[in-house]
Amino acid sequence: MAYLNDNYLKLKAGYLFPEIGRRVRAFTEANPDAASRLIRCGIGDVTEPLPPAVIKALHLAVDEMGSRETFKGYGPEQGYDWLRHAIAKNDFRRHGLDVADDEIFVSDGSKCDCGAILDILGGKNEIAVPDPVYPVYVDTNVMAGHTGEANESGAYSGIHYLPCTLENGFVPEPPSQHVDVIYLCSPNNPTGAAATRPQLEAWVQYAHEHGSIILFDAAYEAYITEPGIPHSIYEIDGARECAIEFRSFSKNGGFTGLRCALTVVPKSLTARTALGESKALHPLWNRRMTTKFNGVSYVTQRAAEALYSTEGQEQVRDLIRHYLGNAAVLVAGAKAAGLTVFGGTNAPYIWVSTPANYTSWAAFDKILNDANVVITPGSGFGSQGEGWFRVSAFNSRTNAEEVARRLKLLQW
Numbered sequence: 001m002a003y004l005n006d007n008y009l010k011l012k013a014g015y016l017f018p019e020i021g022r023r024v025r026a027f028t029e030a031n032p033d034a035a036s037r038l039i040r041c042g043i044g045d046v047t048e049p050l051p052p053a054v055i056k057a058l059h060l061a062v063d064e065m066g067s068r069e070t071f072k073g074y075g076p077e078q079g080y081d082w083l084r085h086a087i088a089k090n091d092f093r094r095h096g097l098d099v100a101d102d103e104i105f106v107s108d109g110s111k112c113d114c115g116a117i118l119d120i121l122g123g124k125n126e127i128a129v130p131d132p133v134y135p136v137y138v139d140t141n142v143m144a145g146h147t148g149e150a151n152e153s154g155a156y157s158g159i160h161y162l163p164c165t166l167e168n169g170f171v172p173e174p175p176s177q178h179v180d181v182i183y184l185c186s187p188n189n190p191t192g193a194a195a196t197r198p199q200l201e202a203w204v205q206y207a208h209e210h211g212s213i214i215l216f217d218a219a220y221e222a223y224i225t226e227p228g229i230p231h232s233i234y235e236i237d238g239a240r241e242c243a244i245e246f247r248s249f250s251k252n253g254g255f256t257g258l259r260c261a262l263t264v265v266p267k268s269l270t271a272r273t274a275l276g277e278s279k280a281l282h283p284l285w286n287r288r289m290t291t292k293f294n295g296v297s298y299v300t301q302r303a304a305e306a307l308y309s310t311e312g313q314e315q316v317r318d319l320i321r322h323y324l325g326n327a328a329v330l331v332a333g334a335k336a337a338g339l340t341v342f343g344g345t346n347a348p349y350i351w352v353s354t355p356a357n358y359t360s361w362a363a364f365d366k367i368l369n370d371a372n373v374v375i376t377p378g379s380g381f382g383s384q385g386e387g388w389f390r391v392s393a394f395n396s397r398t399n400a401e402e403v404a405r406r407l408k409l410l411q412w
């Protein structure tokens with residue numbers, strides 16, 4: 001009999017969202033009348049349709065595919081030059097950041113890239129992950145065999161958890177011990193916290209002192225409204241020598257169903273071989289992409305390009321304004337209900353402290369049963385998330401207003 005990958009058996013079997021689904025189903029079966037009142041503020045998925053500039057580009061590209069003269073087969077695995085150029089120019093060089101077109105790798109999603117990046121990193125790295133955090137960072141390391149078993153609270157041996165708490169404003173500080181690979185997500189899913197320039201400078205300095213690599217997830221970069229908050233890790237001097245950045249069109253352009261993202265791997269980023277020699281990672285990622293990936297569809301890349309047109313940029317700003325407007329409504333509602341709230345100003349998530357010593361799951365049940373609203377229990381993102389819950393602002397304004405109203409009515 002063939003062997004399976006035992007590491008998969010260590011996974012806390014996709015606990016969070018299936019468990020939410022199970023509890024919501026049990027509730028709607030027991031309360032069929034309440035089912036129509038149910039408002040979902042759980043999953044981090046966009047709700048608004050694609051911007052008109054994207055739809056126009058999609059139609060044009062589809063027609064090109066239908067004619068022999070303009071049909072496209074396989075494209076470059078790294079992405080079409082015109083898209084890599086538009087990204088490097090608009091997202092980086094326009095802001096004074098030194099990123100070359102061929103340091104951009106276009107992909108079908110940041111989730112995949114966050115997992116795939118482990119392909120080019122060694123198996124002996126000490127991994128540091130914020131807690132609470134986007135579960136993909138931890139689970140992909142478990143699958144790659146970088147951890148031991150999980151304990152009762154779901155923490156894996158072999159991973160350094162960086163506590164994100166009320167005290168540090170949910171932005172982790174560099175640890176006192178050595179780690180090789182550090183995941184940072186700013187603005188953060190689930191807490192909505194965004195790292196300041198001094199906080200990111202401390203991380204880049206740490207990475208230089210320890211020869212570490214920072215994996216910087218900027219999926220929510222477009223939601224930053226506070227001036228002075230870095231949009232890219234490359235705004236920090238020295239980051240080109242220690243950081244990879246992940247960006248996605250999912251949350252700014254509403255591409256969660258269309259699928260397009262990018263990874264920046266600077267040519268000046270190095271890591272060491274088993275023999276201690278320093279080598280660039282850029283050729284390894286290029287090799288990884290050309291071997292294991294066959295590129296994003298032409299049609300999708302044209303759609304992504306349209307986000308950089310004048311209308312596209314305006315329409316993206318409207319989308320962000322809509323979701324951040326929802327977040328403001330939710331923050332105001334939760335505050336009026338006497339709850340302690342974070343986030344919502346630089347991210348489409350609000351992070352709420354459970355009152356009256358409720359656990360995250362007890363608060364989930366209470367809000368589901370009494371307010372008929374689905375939130376996400378903070379403990380599902382890591383043990384430090386216990387005592388908190390996340391409310392997603394990805395919704396219609398009407399729903400956000402109704403959720404705010406119901407939160408105020410809740411009796412804890």
Ligand SMILES: *Cc1c(COP(=O)(O)O)cnc(C)c1O
Nearest residue numbers: 109110111134189219248250261
């Ligand atoms: C939504 C999200 C992404 C984007 O993932 P895609 O695969 O590009 O849709 C990346 N990181 C975080 C933390 C997210 O919440």
